[in-house]
Amino acid sequence: MPHTRAYGTPAASQPLAPLAIERRAVGPHDVRIDILYCGVCHSDLHTARNEWGNTLYPSVPGHEIVGTVTAVGDKVAKFKPGDTVGVGCMVDSCQHCASCADGEEQYCENGFTGTYNGRGKENTWGGYSENIVVNEKFVLRIAHAAEQLAAVAPLLCAGITTYSPLRHWGAGPGKKVGIVGLGGLGHMGVKLAHAMGAHVVLFTTSPGKQADAKRLGADEVVISKDPAQMALHAGSFDFILNTVAAPHDLDAFLTLLKRDGTMCLVGAPATPHPSPTVFNLILKRRQLAGSLIGGVRETQEMLEFCAKHGIVSDIEMIAMKDVNEAYERMLKGDVKYRFVIDMATLKHEAKAA
Known part of the structure; x- marks a missing residue:
């Protein structure tokens, strides 16, 4: 399994710091994405600090992901290398319950798999990392202009x-x-x-x-x-x-x-x-x-609505090393209105194992 540079924490009492994780190899229906930007959500802080009492460690937060496709499985039809895409709060669901059949995977009756802290076959790690591998059903197409992509990231959750x-x-x-x-x-x-x-x-x-x-x-x-x-x-x-x-x-x-x-x-x-x-x-x-987030179909609809109307989030860009400070500022309401991490800065902070 390929090693990936990331930023996360081994325990609720520890700040986020560089670590190495393993991403799965690209399967037939998978898309590998090099992450360009990742938004910082209050849920990231809750999870990193185990404030909801359910965190699996090590924890790598981040579920407002924008990036570029770098590889696809041989059964993938919707995406190709070079596409600009997003990943939101989910990376899987049961795919057979009534909610999933209705395109409301966020209400999956067997529990969706979160982009991080997912409780499927293994813990899932989120977007505070250089890349991610996701089933194509949970990958979203982004039509905004290149100069807007950082401000698009929070659309995937907020x-x-x-x-x-x-x-x-x-x-x-x-x-x-x-x-x-x-x-x-x-x-x-x-x-x-x-x-x-x-x-x-x-x-x-x-x-x-x-x-x-x-x-x-x-x-x-x-x-x-x-x-x-x-x-x-x-x-x-x-x-x-x-x-x-x-x-x-x-x-x-x-x-x-x-x-x-x-x-x-x-x-x-x-x-x-x-x-x-x-x-x-x-x-x-x-x-x-x-109400809880939205299904894949509705999230794609939202992204297209926002692209049509020129809507993005108001953001403050930060480097990966500044995420712990951003958490403290977020607690004080000291941001207008969403932090977004420039993931190009990760390589200066994280080293592969």
Whole structure:
């Protein structure tokens, strides 16, 4: 099995550092990808530090991958060497349950295999590495221009995590859509809902984010800790996408929904939200829902939608050696709005075993 340079950690208490991993040889249905850019997701930090209590070590995070095909198996028909492609949060699923049959592999009833920390036949290692080998069914075609590729990487998680619920609940012309939080997920939610034609309202606790929210496509900005501003929007939203990954009062937003309106949670806090008041749901037939990334088909659709509308993530490029510092800055919200690693810098930090 070929040795591959990577960046990862052997234990929750250790920082990420150079290490060597083994990638499988390219099989008949596989695609080998040299990784150009890899986004940094909050899930990477949770996993590296075992904050969800399920990490397999050594851990190599990274599931927002953009790269170039360098080899394909003899049964691969969709890709060829030189193609620009992406890999998101999954590299396999059972392929035979009802969810997989519906193209919703993220809800695989037997559990999808994550791009990293996958619990299939062996641990999987993610995109903080020089290359990756993936079954062609989980490889995505990228049509953005070459100069946009670094900013495309976060679309593979942050983009699809927000696109899927916006599409599922019908964000578009004539719909009033709220986005709660202006971070890595929230800024993509604003861009996508705006491009879909919805009237977009951004909720934030930070008055200093108002100008940026407007730049990204918000029609209105509401400071959510101001009860007077919140009250002006009572009972008016068709859909609210809540991206905040910290426990907070959900009732404050549920009361803003119309009859039959939905609030969807995509932020994953380490501890539960306070329980919402049941009457805020039953009196208006409101719904509180959740959503998990998107299937392969929908992720490809999202990438094509973003290419058509000129949508990418707002990023800060970092070198591989700076990822531990980036984690600390991410915890403080000190990034606008997504870190992306230039994987060309890996060769300066990692040495093959």
